[in-house]
Amino acid sequence: MSQKFDVVVIGAGPGGYVAAIRAAQLGMKTALIEKYIGKEGKLALGGTCLNVGCIPSKALLDSSYKFHEAHESFKLHGISTGEVKMDVPTMVARKDQIVKNLTGGVAALMKANGITVFEGHGKLLAGKQVEVSKADGSSEVLAAENVILASGSKPVEIPPAPVDQKIIVDSTGALDFQSVPGTLGVIGAGVIGLELGSVWARLGAKVTVLEAMDKFLAAADEQVAKEAQKILTKQGLDIRLGARVTGTEIKGEQVVVTFSDASGEQQLTFDKLIVAVGRRPVTTDLLAADSGVTLDERGFIFVDDFCATSVPGVYAIGDVVRGAMLAHKASEEGVMVAERIAGHKTQMNYDLIPSVIYTHPEIAWVGKTEQALKAEGVEVNVGVAPFAASGRAMAANDTAGFVKVIADAKTDRVLGVHVIGPSAAELVQQGAIAMEFGTSAEDLGMMVFAHPTLSESLHEAALAVNGHAIHVANRKKR
Amino acid sequence: MAIEIKAPAFPESVADGTVATWHKKPGEAVKRDELIVDIETDKVVMEVLAEADGVIGEIIKGEGETVLSGEVLGVLNEGAAAAAPAPAAAAPAPAAAAAPAAAEDKILSPAARKIADEAGIDRNSIEGTGKGGRVTKEDAVAAASGKPAAAAPAAKAAAPAADAPVFAAGDRVEKRVPMTRLRAKVAQRLVEAQSTMAMLTTYNEVNMKPIMDLRAKYKDLFEKKHNGTRLGFMSFFVKAAVEALKRQPVVNASIDGNDIVYHGYQDIGVAVSSDRGLVVPVLRNAEFMSLAEIEAGIANFGRKAKEGKLTIEEMTGGTFTISNGGVFGSLLSSPIVNPPQSAILGMHKIQERPMAVNGQVVILPMMYLALSYDHRLLDGKEAVTFLVTIKELLEDPARLLLDI
Numbered sequence: 065m066s067q068k069f070d071v072v073v074i075g076a077g078p079g080g081y082v083a084a085i086r087a088a089q090l091g092m093k094t095a096l097i098e099k100y101i102g103k104e105g106k107l108a109l110g111g112t113c114l115n116v117g118c119i120p121s122k123a124l125l126d127s128s129y130k131f132h133e134a135h136e137s138f139k140l141h142g143i144s145t146g147e148v149k150m151d152v153p154t155m156v157a158r159k160d161q162i163v164k165n166l167t168g169g170v171a172a173l174m175k176a177n178g179i180t181v182f183e184g185h186g187k188l189l190a191g192k193q194v195e196v197s198k199a200d201g202s203s204e205v206l207a208a209e210n211v212i213l214a215s216g217s218k219p220v221e222i223p224p225a226p227v228d229q230k231i232i233v234d235s236t237g238a239l240d241f242q243s244v245p246g247t248l249g250v251i252g253a254g255v256i257g258l259e260l261g262s263v264w265a266r267l268g269a270k271v272t273v274l275e276a277m278d279k280f281l282a283a284a285d286e287q288v289a290k291e292a293q294k295i296l297t298k299q300g301l302d303i304r305l306g307a308r309v310t311g312t313e314i315k316g317e318q319v320v321v322t323f324s325d326a327s328g329e330q331q332l333t334f335d336k337l338i339v340a341v342g343r344r345p346v347t348t349d350l351l352a353a354d355s356g357v358t359l360d361e362r363g364f365i366f367v368d369d370f371c372a373t374s375v376p377g378v379y380a381i382g383d384v385v386r387g388a389m390l391a392h393k394a395s396e397e398g399v400m401v402a403e404r405i406a407g408h409k410t411q412m413n414y415d416l417i418p419s420v421i422y423t424h425p426e427i428a429w430v431g432k433t434e435q436a437l438k439a440e441g442v443e444v445n446v447g448v449a450p451f452a453a454s455g456r457a458m459a460a461n462d463t464a465g466f467v468k469v470i471a472d473a474k475t476d477r478v479l480g481v482h483v484i485g486p487s488a489a490e491l492v493q494q495g496a497i498a499m500e501f502g503t504s505a506e507d508l509g510m511m512v513f514a515h516p517t518l519s520e521s522l523h524e525a526a527l528a529v530n531g532h533a534i535h536v537a538n539r540k541k542r
Numbered sequence: 543m544a545i546e547i548k549a550p551a552f553p554e555s556v557a558d559g560t561v562a563t564w565h566k567k568p569g570e571a572v573k574r575d576e577l578i579v580d581i582e583t584d585k586v587v588m589e590v591l592a593e594a595d596g597v598i599g600e601i602i603k604g605e606g607e608t609v610l611s612g613e614v615l616g617v618l619n620e621g622a623a624a625a626a627p628a629p630a631a632a633a634p635a636p637a638a639a640a641a642p643a644a645a646e647d648k649i650l651s652p653a654a655r656k657i658a659d660e661a662g663i664d665r666n667s668i669e670g671t672g673k674g675g676r677v678t679k680e681d682a683v684a685a686a687s688g689k690p691a692a693a694a695p696a697a698k699a700a701a702p703a704a705d706a707p708v709f710a711a712g713d714r715v716e717k718r719v720p721m722t723r724l725r726a727k728v729a730q731r732l733v734e735a736q737s738t739m740a741m742l743t744t745y746n747e748v749n750m751k752p753i754m755d756l757r758a759k760y761k762d763l764f765e766k767k768h769n770g771t772r773l774g775f776m777s778f779f780v781k782a783a784v785e786a787l788k789r790q791p792v793v794n795a796s797i798d799g800n801d802i803v804y805h806g807y808q809d810i811g812v813a814v815s816s817d818r819g820l821v822v823p824v825l826r827n828a829e830f831m832s833l834a835e836i837e838a839g840i841a842n843f844g845r846k847a848k849e850g851k852l853t854i855e856e857m858t859g860g861t862f863t864i865s866n867g868g869v870f871g872s873l874l875s876s877p878i879v880n881p882p883q884s885a886i887l888g889m890h891k892i893q894e895r896p897m898a899v900n901g902q903v904v905i906l907p908m909m910y911l912a913l914s915y916d917h918r919l920l921d922g923k924e925a926v927t928f929l930v931t932i933k934e935l936l937e938d939p940a941r942l943l944l945d946i
Contacts, residue, residue: 368791368804376788404806407827475680476653502672503651504679510652 067180069095071405072194072208074186074350076100077111078391079382080214081170083398087212088177090406095206096179097186097196102167103160107183109170111216112383113391115163116236121256123159124239124263125422132266132424137461150267152243159239182206188213190354192377210377210405213357213365214398215350217343217383224322225251225312225339231319232312235260238338245269249321249334251309253280255421257340258296262423265300272332274307274323276341283419285433285482287448287468292427292484295464312337345384360386370411371401379405393417416499418492425465426488430496431480434470443473447505447528449521451485453535456516462486467525469495469505476504476530487518494522505529543620544599549581550588550845552611559583561607561615566598572618575851579615591851596620648675654682661686728820735881740917743876743888744925748933750892750907753778756939768834775889776812777836779864781942782935783887784808784829786928787862793928794861796882797919811860811880812840815869816847822880823852824860868892874910884919887932888912 070092073080084096100115102108108115134148174181184198192211197203219234221227229237238260244267250257253275265271280303281289297303307325319337323330345364351357356375360366365380367373373380379401382394396412403410421427437444450466451457465485471478481495498508508526513519527533552559562582566572572592579590599617603609648666650658654677658665661682668685670677735741757773764773787794787808795804808829811822823843825836846852865877868891877888890910897906913929920928935941 368806370806372806374791407830409807475683477678477680500673501651501676502678502680504653506653506679507651510656 066193066205066207067095068207068209069093069180070209071095071212071402072186072206072210073097073212073214074188074194075111075214075216075382075384076109076170076181077214077216077382077394078113079216079394079398080111080212081109081174081398082395083212083214083381083402084179085173085177086399086402087405088179090402092210092402092406094177094179095182095208096174097182097184097194099183099185099199102163104164107181108163108167109174109181110163110167111214112218114166114170116239118391119166120159120163120239121235121259121263122422123162124155125259125424127155127158128263128266129424140461150244152241152267156240156242185349186215187349187352188355188357188378189352190356192375195352208377210379212398212401213350213373213378213380213384214382214394215346215384216394217345217389219339220342220344222251222309222339222341224309225337227339228314231314231317231335232337232339234339238264238336238340241336245335247334247336248272249274249319249332249337250340251321251337252276252340252342253303253305254340254342257338258301258421258423260338260340261301262296262299270302271300272302272304272334274309274321275303275305276308278306280305281421281427283433284421284427285429285468285470285480286435288427288429288482288484291465292421292423292425295425295484296423343383343389347384370404371397372404387414388417388419390417390419413500416496418489418496420489420492422489425462425485427484428488428492429480429482430492431478431499432470433480433482434468437470437479442479444470444479445473445476445505445529446470447525447530447533449524449528449533449536451518451521453524454516454518454521456518456520457486459516460486467491467521469508469522469525469529471505471529476506478503478505478508478526481522483522485518485521491519491522494519545593545596545618545620546614547578547590547592547616547618549609549611549613549615550590550849552583552588558608558610559588561603561605561609564601564605568598568601570598572596572598578618581609581615590615592618594618594620648677650677650682651679653679657682657686731881732878735878738881739879741879741914742917743912743914744922744929745874745913746911746926746929746933748909748911748936749897750775750909750936752937752939754892754907764834768838771834771838771841773833774837774840776840776864776866777833778936778939779887779889779932780810780812780825780828780831780836780840781833782932783810783862783864785935785942785945786931788829789931790924790928792920792924793885793915795919796861796884797916798882802919805861808862809860811863811883812843813863813865813877814840814843814847816850821847821852821857822860822863823847823856824858826859863887864889866890868909874912876912877914879914879916885913885915885925885928887929888914 071087071094073084073096076096076098080096084094087094098107098109100108102115113119131150138145182196184196187195188211189195192208194206194208194211195203225232227234235256244264248264248269248271250261250271250273253273257273261271261273280293293303304325307323309321309323311322313320318333318335320331320333321337347359357373357378358366364386365373365384367380367385371379371381381397381401383389387393400410400412416430418428418430434446447469448466452463457463468482469478470480478499481492483491505526508523513523524533524535528536528538531538559581562580564579566578572578574592574595576592577589578592581588581590597619599619601616603615609615648670650665658668663685668677668681671681672678761773791804794808795802807827810825810828812825813820813822825839860883862883863880863886865886866889867875868889872890874890875888877886879886892907892909894905895908896903911929913925915925
């Protein structure tokens with residue numbers, strides 16, 4: 065007799081576990097299937113984000129930044145120390161502890177919400193049945209009223225640089241180095257490549273980033289991308305654009321990377337190489353041939369605006385479907401689907417999902433870039449407030465970057481907020497909240513912002529849109 | 543002005559009812575659409591709502607007294623405590639917040655407040671198109687410059703249908719009658735639909751005998767089981783449509799800019815003719831409704847349309863529409879698609895015709911079906927297949943049960 069559930073979720077990442085919790089809150093009998101075994105040798109919930117993605121990378125970024133500050137900036141404040149040293153195993157162990165705390169926390173939430181967790185590989189069969197294949201070879205079939213597929217994504221592999229997790233690693237391996245590599249190569253100057261490259265660069269590695277595209281951070285606003293490239297290069301990251309890796313060869317404890325760029329074919333040798341060229345949706349062995357669920361031409365599960373697949377009662381969320389591959393997008397989709405199953409008419413606003421890159425300075429944005437608006441033919445007014453003008457940033461010794469607000473020239477409605485600098489993500493979130501309510505630049509300029517804060521720079525940038533920033537010299541129009 | 547509070551029109555089989563509960567006392571103020579009194583019949587309790595703002599005057603039929611269909615129960619004195627009237631139920635406004643209660647304070651953004659004050663406009667008079675009816679800077683700017691941003695300013699209660707002019711014998715003069723808001727809006731949307739879409743119609747016919755037999759066999763049992771809701775034809779059509787839409791989701795989709803929006807639900811609009819004109823209330827999530835629920839829903843809409851009580855929320859949205867010209871005798875027609883939907887199903891008069899069945903001439907009750915669709919989104923094959931699916935489901939209702 066197969067167990068029956070109102071909702072069966074495959075995948076316990078930020079999409080899956082959140083969907084499960086919301087479904088349980090709405091009174092539905094919920095099951096969650098996950099197969100990932102963590103470092104402790106036990107089932108670990110939380111998906112890529114908690115285990116080998118967002119959280120561990122942020123832990124390492126913060127640890128390495130503190131080292132960097134101690135090493136480079138303490139003396140500015142009048143603090144003198146002996147030689148500042150970094151014990152990498154301790155740093156990595158702290159990261160592992162944080163991951164353990166969080167995955168334990170998710171497991172506790174499952175218990176608290178009465179969600180049945182199945183350890184094993186989930187597969188959707190026909191008729192909304194889900195097969196759970198366990199490690200010991202046994203399997204169980206669950207009957208479901210509704211199924212939510214949240215199998216997530218995994219790093220893209222490229223044939224010229226096969227990952228062995230020893231010398232050539234992907235993002236997972238890059239979070240577990242036990243010592244600082246002398247030389248580090250990174251293939252891919254995307255979010256993951258830049259973040260991981262930053263961690264080890266701060267700790268002393270000589271980092272070279274090889275990016276195949278000619279444009280740096282193409283998804284970001286051009287003005288921000290240009291500033292980011294300048295600052296990261298000054299920090300010591302050797303960023304090569306238009307560089308296509310054609311082959312790698314392991315030589316002893318190092319790897320020789322062959323690539324070609326504008327200057328022709330070249331070779332560089334590294335102690336470690338991180339492959340961070342993107343992520344692709346995981347659908348391997350997820351769908352039985354007669355499940356009825358269709359994929360789109362890029363291999364994502366095809367869904368409509370409300371994450372419903374081609375099979376009624378089967379939904380898909382997160383990295384396995386279209387849209388930004390971000391944990392918060394997955395979580396909100398999870399909530400939306402759980403609520404829609406319960407009969408609510410919940411929708412998501414895909415246009416105001418913030419993006420963040422956790423380098424230092426931090427980069428974040430929400431809404432449209434100036435170049436995208438220009439391409440659409442929308443006339444805009446732009447306001448920029450550099451952190452160099454911010455008292456709070458000066459006090460914190462963190463003045464690189466700026467806040468940029470873009471508004472429609474005719475209606476003054478804010479269409480994009482872009483920040484590179486301290487607490488970029490937090491500032492952008494403020495912008496996102498205001499944009500959700502249709503704020504104009506003038507509105508933001510009329511609100512009272514606490515002083516001295518970094519948020520004030522958002523206020524100044526909004527004032528600058530219409531030419532009356534107080535603490536920044538306003539550019540004369542035309 | 544004194545308005546009579548009347549008992550509603552009772553369903554056919556109900557002779558009389560009893561006044562169950564008066565919710566308002568004489569002298570008590572009442573707002574439009576507020577519940578005044580409940581009338582209990584054999585089958586159902588019916589609510590009587592206030593037709594306008596005012597004060598309850600005299601009560602003629604007290605609690606427990608018997609009343610006939612349409613009988614006068616009491617008097618409502620209009621005006622007195624009336625606040626600004628809500629806008630016409632007919633004009634579909636862009637934001638759901640198109641019916642602001644003038645007494646409540648609206649939420650204005652900081653810039654909107656400033657602009658309103660500078661222009662000398664009453665803050666509460668500006669139509670808000672922002673989230674939850676909030677007044678954005680754009681709304682204030684538009685109000686200040688005199689033209690409405692998107693929504694029309696709050697109108698008085700909808701004017702009754704324009705009187706058809708009566709000409710004395712021998713007249714050759716013309717009479718100008720301005721279009722009612724509803725008529726003008728309907729006109730605008732229809733023209734918009736025709737000029738935006740690549741619209742055309744595909745036709746088919748359906749043998750209604752299986753459904754008619756089903757009805758004849760079960761209609762009494764149905765009525766008994768479902769509290770007086772009668773089994774009509776519309777529920778079968780809605781069910782068949784929902785099933786066909788599930789099988790071909792593209793017919794349930796709409797074009798938005800360069801995107802195709804596939805709706806994960808079926809909200810079926812049912813075109814209803816009222817004294818004021820054509821309105822299309824929407825059955826939400828028809829995919830979850832039983833035949834009885836659909837029939838009850840449509841009957842409810844019909845009653846509300848007649849009384850002018852349909853709300854804007856009830857008439858917005860919809861992913862697909864069904865229109866029935868048959869009630870007036872139309873044999874065949876090509877309905878106009880209701881934007882932003884992509885298709886509309888037209889039902890017509892059931893007419894007995896000689897049909898060829900297995901080489902024999904058989905008289906069958908036939909109905910022509912028309913599906914007008916947006917060719918930008920649907921190709922001929924999809925439209926035709928969709929209509930054929932509906933025909934097949936109707937000609938063999940067992941298919942609905944068996945999902946084939």
